[in-house]
Amino acid sequence: MFKKIVHTLFLLTPVSLSANEPVDWQLGFQKSASKTMDDIVWFHDYMLLPVITAITVFVLFLIAYACIRFRASRNPEASTTSHNTVIEVIWTLVPCLILIVLAVPSFKVLYSQDEIPKADVTIKAIGYQWYWGYEYPDENIVFDSYMIEEKDLKEGQPRLLAVDNEVFVPVNKVVKVMITANDVLHAWALPSFGVKRDAVPGRINETWFKADRTGTFYGQCSELCGIKHAFMPITVNVVTEEEYNQWLEKAKVEFAKEEIKNNIKVAKKIKEIK
Numbered sequence: 245m246f247k248k249i250v251h252t253l254f255l256l257t258p259v260s261l262s263a264n265e266p267v268d269w270q271l272g273f274q275k276s277a278s279k280t281m282d283d284i285v286w287f288h289d290y291m292l293l294p295v296i297t298a299i300t301v302f303v304l305f306l307i308a309y310a311c312i313r314f315r316a317s318r319n320p321e322a323s324t325t326s327h328n329t330v331i332e333v334i335w336t337l338v339p340c341l342i343l344i345v346l347a348v349p350s351f352k353v354l355y356s357q358d359e360i361p362k363a364d365v366t367i368k369a370i371g372y373q374w375y376w377g378y379e380y381p382d383e384n385i386v387f388d389s390y391m392i393e394e395k396d397l398k399e400g401q402p403r404l405l406a407v408d409n410e411v412f413v414p415v416n417k418v419v420k421v422m423i424t425a426n427d428v429l430h431a432w433a434l435p436s437f438g439v440k441r442d443a444v445p446g447r448i449n450e451t452w453f454k455a456d457r458t459g460t461f462y463g464q465c466s467e468l469c470g471i472k473h474a475f476m477p478i479t480v481n482v483v484t485e486e487e488y489n490q491w492l493e494k495a496k497v498e499f500a501k502e503e504i505k506n507n508i509k510v511a512k513k514i515k516e517i518k
């Protein structure tokens with residue numbers, strides 16, 4: 245029994261030790277891997293949670309107090325008071341002040357996600373029904389990323405989260421993500437980086453992240469996009485600069501953008517005709 249309780253408590257620890265993916269019985273956020281996510285976690289843990297707790301406890305106290313103090317047996321003759329200017333001013337002003345105090349760090353985090361620093365790597369994520377396509381516009385790399393079926397999973401690959409072609413980015417570098425979709429609304433979301441942006445057909449949304457540790461990070465499409473919405477996960481490998489360059493070399497061959505080859509062919513043809 246004791247073991248069970250300890251085990252449950254361990255599972256309920258908000259930040260699971262090194263997981264970059266959701267874990268069973270998880271409460272709270274996945275472990276942060278970027279400054280943006282650190283800020284989001286701070287805002288949640290030290291601003292939202294205390295305010296929510298204080299308000300809940302205060303309201304619970306008021307309800308309990310009213311139930312006991314003004315119960316019928318103790319208070320046979322009900323008061324006819326219906327207005328109290330002081331109290332009304334207080335219960336209007338206090339929530340306003342709370343919202344203003346919350347707005348400051350909230351907007352700070354929001355705008356830090358919007359203002360993209362000079363990017364070291366740019367990737368484009370395109371949502372399709374139901375997989376993600378990726379482009380590295382500066383490297384002429386294009387590939388699609390499909391979920392690995394349960395029966396094909398290899399050791400250590402999480403179910404419903406692992407993909408065949410993973411995204412690679414270097415650690416401690418600013419990665420700009422351009423997000424769009426080709427058919428319906430999707431959303432590119434990676435909890436550990438604090439990134440979530442809608443993928444809208446016909447427009448490009450931008451965001452960025454700077455991963456501060458290496459590892460494999462998992463995310464999912466976060467906009468209900470159809471019957472296989474749950475089966476278009478996102479896998480991002482954060483690797484060292486060296487490993488990234490190695491991958492780039494390989495990827496430039498394996499995932500070379502065909503359009504460019506076609507363009508060259510077309511250019512050649514035009515020359516021939518001329």
Ligand SMILES: [Cu+2]
Pocket residue numbers: 371372429430431465466467468469473476
């Ligand atoms: Cu989707």
